Amino acid sequence: MFIINCPYCGERDQTEFSSGGEAHIVRPKQPTELSDDEWAKFLFMRKNIKGIQFERWNHSHGCRKWFNVVRDTSNDKIHAVYKMGEKPPVNK
Amino acid sequence: MSKELRINSNKFIDQTTRLSFKFNGEKLYGYKGDTLASALLANNIHLVGRSFKYHRPRGIMTCGSEEPNAIVQIGNDPSLTDPNVRATEIELYEGLEAFSQNCWPNVKFDIGGINNLLSPLLPAGFYYKTFMWPASFWEKYEFFIRHSAGLGKSPTKPDPDIYDHKYYHCDVLVVGGGISGIMAAKLSAENNNETLLLDDKNILGGATIYQNNDCFQIDSTHTNYWLEKEIKNIKNIKNLTIKTRTSLAAYHGYNYLLAKENLTDHLSPDERKGKIRQRLWKIRAKKVIIATGSIERPLIFNNNDRPGIMLSSAIKKFIDFYGVKAGKEITLFTNNDSAYETAISLKKSGVNIVSIIDIRDKSSSKIVKEVEKHNIKIYWKHTIVNTEGYRRISFIEIMQLSDDGSGVIGKKIKLKTDCLGISGGWTPMVHLFTQSGGKLKFRSDDNVFFTRQE
Numbered sequence: 001m002f003i004i005n006c007p008y009c010g011e012r013d014q015t016e017f018s019s020g021g022e023a024h025i026v027r028p029k030q031p032t033e034l035s036d037d038e039w040a041k042f043l044f045m046r047k048n049i050k051g052i053q054f055e056r057w058n059h060s061h062g063c064r065k066w067f068n069v070v071r072d073t074s075n076d077k078i079h080a081v082y083k084m085g086e087k088p089p090v091n092k
Numbered sequence: 093m094s095k096e097l098r099i100n101s102n103k104f105i106d107q108t109t110r111l112s113f114k115f116n117g118e119k120l121y122g123y124k125g126d127t128l129a130s131a132l133l134a135n136n137i138h139l140v141g142r143s144f145k146y147h148r149p150r151g152i153m154t155c156g157s158e159e160p161n162a163i164v165q166i167g168n169d170p171s172l173t174d175p176n177v178r179a180t181e182i183e184l185y186e187g188l189e190a191f192s193q194n195c196w197p198n199v200k201f202d203i204g205g206i207n208n209l210l211s212p213l214l215p216a217g218f219y220y221k222t223f224m225w226p227a228s229f230w231e232k233y234e235f236f237i238r239h240s241a242g243l244g245k246s247p248t249k250p251d252p253d254i255y256d257h258k259y260y261h262c263d264v265l266v267v268g269g270g271i272s273g274i275m276a277a278k279l280s281a282e283n284n285n286e287t288l289l290l291d292d293k294n295i296l297g298g299a300t301i302y303q304n305n306d307c308f309q310i311d312s313t314h315t316n317y318w319l320e321k322e323i324k325n326i327k328n329i330k331n332l333t334i335k336t337r338t339s340l341a342a343y344h345g346y347n348y349l350l351a352k353e354n355l356t357d358h359l360s361p362d363e364r365k366g367k368i369r370q371r372l373w374k375i376r377a378k379k380v381i382i383a384t385g386s387i388e389r390p391l392i393f394n395n396n397d398r399p400g401i402m403l404s405s406a407i408k409k410f411i412d413f414y415g416v417k418a419g420k421e422i423t424l425f426t427n428n429d430s431a432y433e434t435a436i437s438l439k440k441s442g443v444n445i446v447s448i449i450d451i452r453d454k455s456s457s458k459i460v461k462e463v464e465k466h467n468i469k470i471y472w473k474h475t476i477v478n479t480e481g482y483r484r485i486s487f488i489e490i491m492q493l494s495d496d497g498s499g500v501i502g503k504k505i506k507l508k509t510d511c512l513g514i515s516g517g518w519t520p521m522v523h524l525f526t527q528s529g530g531k532l533k534f535r536s537d538d539n540v541f542f543t544r545q546e
Binding site for chain 1: 344345346348376529
């Protein structure tokens with residue numbers, strides 16, 4: 001159980017948050033023009049990285065805001081936290 | 093209670109308060125401060141249970157949370173009964189009722205003991221391989237297999253007790269209230285850190301609090317008196333919270349730890365009413381200091397599982413802390429100097445030591461010289477080859493080791509004994525450290541796995 005430094009509230013226990021999966025997935029501009037394969041790829045295909053991963057988290061039992069987290073999935077170390085729409089502070 | 097197995101003038105046991113308890117229906121007596129294990133030993137009871145498969149007799153082996161053998165069922169109320177409790181961990185209270193597990197009709201005469209005689213026919217995997225065929229017979233086998241599976245009986249009615257949980261945040265958490273834990277907690281609290289000190293026993297001090305051997309001194313005082321003063325002092329430090337009867341159970345990521353505090357398990361049933369039984373502590377600490385000490389290792393020889401065979405450090409704690417003699421004629425078997433501490437404690441309390449059997453050629457340490465002064469027979473370079481005694485050890489057979497240590501030579505010597513202390517060196521309790529993700533490294537100078545610094 002790790003601690004997440006919410007950019008709006010500060011350090012809180014993991015139990016207050018819910019994970020929103022991989023971050024920085026861009027929605028296609030014209031979904032209707034995509035093949036079924038390409039649409040499925042956007043909807044379902046996610047990287048399952050062992051190491052540094054960019055994730056979205058929601059402070060669901062707090063301010064209820066969404067933000068991004070850079071987390072090492074092998075040891076749960078959180079390298080950075082930044083707001084939605086901001087550029088990642090570390091290189092992707 | 094057998095008076096001859098008790099020594100007087102012991103400050104940890106209140107010999108003015110006698111408590112009655114029942115073991116397998118027999119009414120026995122102990123004192124306030126005893127554990128169930130020490131009270132049983134004071135009543136000359138070593139045989140406590142039966143092993144799982146072969147139903148071999150099992151006795152008390154250690155004196156702490158590492159106890160593998162002496163596990164009992166507490167109480168027989170259908171909603172309050174507690175299976176698989178270590179006799180070394182349960183504090184004695186008025187009206188305690190305990191029962192042996194895994195034996196029928198009783199622990200002294202167990203029908204299941206027949207498995208021990210049949211053991212050559214019951215190899216590992218016997219049940220899996222035998223009860224597979226014919227498939228239609230499974231329902232017939234199942235009745236017997238279910239009957240012999242598991243240890244102890246679960247309660248059949250809902251638990252009426254009240255339980256609590258609590259979140260706690262601190263700068264430093266110190267796990268273990270022995271000498272190093274106490275000193276670490278003191279330093280940490282004096283440097284303005286909010287500190288929590290946990291220990292699973294009812295008093296602080298670990299193994300040092302009863303160490304009154306002349307060879308162990310700090311500032312020219314015996315270490316037990318020195319530590320007693322320190323404990324008195326730390327109770328006045330304002331940043332320091334001390335919790336006893338609290339055992340740490342888990343070490344999760346980001347220093348999130350779980351501990352269980354026992355609040356009423358040491359009280360008599362009348363005193364428990366309306367009180368919280370246990371409290372789960374959810375601790376988030378900035379730093380964690382693990383000061384959990386070491387446990388003694390056993391030694392390997394034929395039939396080393398008989399009741400009456402104990403760790404030498406356990407015999408020392410029973411005599412020095414509980415004031416209980418684990419036997420009337422004690423033998424010690426060792427490969428290091430620790431057993432000699434036990435020998436001195438026993439000699440001081442007037443227990444007869446048959447002999448000390450040492451695997452080594454010799455030792456020139458101060459403590460061994462001290463023992464030699466007491467005229468105790470030491471068999472250097474000898475080893476135990478076998479033991480006798482079904483419900484309690486009665487004889488041991490020893491032989492001399494060959495020069496390269498790979499075999500035995502000479503004649504067998506048979507010695508009569510009613511309690512054997514074994515000491516195979518010490519293993520640091522690194523469980524919490526590895527649970528937190530720490531790695532271990534073998535340290536060859538004292539043959540232990542120890543923490544590896546990244």
